[in-house]
Amino acid sequence: MPNVLTYGTFDLFHIGHLRLLERAKALAGADGKLIVAVSTDEFNWNAKQKKCAIPYEERAAIVAALRCVDKVIPEECWEQKTQDVEKYNVDIFVMGNDWEGKFDFLQSQCEVVYHPRTEGISSTKSNTDLHG
Amino acid sequence: MPNVLTYGTFDLFHIGHLRLLERAKALAGADGKLIVAVSTDEFNWNAKQKKCAIPYEERAAIVAALRCVDKVIPEECWEQKTQDVEKYNVDIFVMGNDWEGKFDFLQSQCEVVYHPRTEGISSTKSNTDLHG
Numbered sequence: 695m696p697n698v699l700t701y702g703t704f705d706l707f708h709i710g711h712l713r714l715l716e717r718a719k720a721l722a723g724a725d726g727k728l729i730v731a732v733s734t735d736e737f738n739w740n741a742k743q744k745k746c747a748i749p750y751e752e753r754a755a756i757v758a759a760l761r762c763v764d765k766v767i768p769e770e771c772w773e774q775k776t777q778d779v780e781k782y783n784v785d786i787f788v789m790g791n792d793w794e795g796k797f798d799f800l801q802s803q804c805e806v807v808y809h810p811r812t813e814g815i816s817s818t819k820s821n822t823d824l825h826g
Numbered sequence: 827m828p829n830v831l832t833y834g835t836f837d838l839f840h841i842g843h844l845r846l847l848e849r850a851k852a853l854a855g856a857d858g859k860l861i862v863a864v865s866t867d868e869f870n871w872n873a874k875q876k877k878c879a880i881p882y883e884e885r886a887a888i889v890a891a892l893r894c895v896d897k898v899i900p901e902e903c904w905e906q907k908t909q910d911v912e913k914y915n916v917d918i919f920v921m922g923n924d925w926e927g928k929f930d931f932l933q934s935q936c937e938v939v940y941h942p943r944t945e946g947i948s949s950t951k952s953n954t955d956l957h958g
Contacts, residue, residue, distance in 0.1 A: 707840075708839075709880075709884040709888065748841075752841040755841060756839065756840075759848070759893055760892060760893065762891065
């Protein structure tokens with residue numbers, strides 16, 4: 695019953711987000727839990743100068759409403775990952791492979807997996823379409 | 827254990843869609859089922875000259891992934907509602923109140939409820955923002 699943890703913004707929720715989350719839940723199995731850290735608006739702005747189209751509360755509510763998601767927590771800083779892995783007894787940390795290699799430092803605490811993203815779909819693209 | 831049925835396009839999935847579906851599921855209760863008819867791309871185009879930003883398969887997959895939704899069926903024509911109510915043993919037919927009064931003809935078969943929509947949120951608006 696492994697616990698699985700992933701991070702994301704999930705702005706303008708789309709099929710690529712759902713596929714990533716369902717694949718992450720598949721790693722957890724029927725009895726394991728999928729914990730999803732959704733980045734707050736402040737973190738997106740302060741750390742990445744990224745303005746979300748949809749506010750945190752709505753992005754988090756949509757992710758939390760999915761059958762494949764067991765728990766949603768806020769992502770508020772880059773440094774929280776080590777703590778989150780410990781706090782939630784995480785066995786597998788999974789991210790899209792656009793982050794390949796970036797979280798290998800967590801391998802001393804848990805398994806680190808990078809999943810392929812759905813081709814041709816990204817929020818950054820939708821957001822650019824939306825805001826010019 | 828009432829069965830509840832609703833219809834929608836659910837293009838560019840947002841918090842207003844989720845709130846409508848959760849409110850519909852609340853009518854069904856823990857043991858009742860929420861059946862959601864998602865309009866196909868062909869129906870949107872042929873009946874309403876409306877082009878969806880997101881294809882049917884993806885819109886339907888996102889709705890089906892929600893914990894509050896028990897079954898998704900395609901909406902392919904205006905006339906199917908009478909049949910659907912019978913086929914799925916529907917006790918309550920629920921729509922947003924932008925359709926107020928339009929489905930009162932189903933009252934001979936089941937209860938008809940119109941729910942308020944979340945103010946200031948609509949796919950038509952997002953779609954206009956997205957496509958200019």
